[in-house]
């Protein structure tokens with residue numbers, strides 16, 4: 001009785017290991033396709049991300065309204081949106097406008113109600129702004145520091161967003177498409193292998209090492225218990 005049950009357990013274990021091996025083999029075969037599809041999605045998302053940001057940059061978000069003004073001590077404590085070209089006063093006013101695809105921060109230091117220093121940062125893109133344009137109005141009192149007024153960088157690519165946008169959006173898209181597909185395919189192969197059928201085509205392997213229908217390797221040992229030599 002002991003021998004029988006032990007043999008049975010061994011057979012079960014053999015079947016399971018065979019099925020797992022088959023599923024793993026099938027998954028390894030499709031690993032290349034997975035990587036290729038991921039790369040394709042990343043490239044497409046990267047292109048879409050930059051095109052979307054360029055499109056967004058054609059509209060000034062301030063024309064849509066909804067901006068928030070931060071003034072006085074709050075503006076001073078927040079500071080300039082980017083590092084100023086040379087030392088200067090703290091900002092007195094920050095006008096921040098945020099939309100789905102853009103953000104504009106217009107920061108100014110005032111003297112008698114007139115802007116003496118200003119930095120305007122415009123950012124476009126989603127989820128991370130991938131295009132940025134900075135304008136400095138920054139006169140320097142120090143003659144040894146090059147006077148900068150006004151300077152505009154023009155629209156420039158933001159390296160961190162170039163990296164993150166495809167990874168975040170493309171990665172999620174890829175997972176959203178592949179997880180259900182992989183689960184369904186994996187489950188089907190597992191069910192076939194457990195039933196002693198070819199994991200690739202579903203044909204009965206009849207205990208052979210190779211599927212008589214398609215030639216794929218059958219779940220090894222699944223039909224031959226260890227004790228049946």
Ligand SMILES: [Zn+2]
Pocket residue numbers: 198199200201202203211212213214215216
């Ligand atoms: Zn087959």
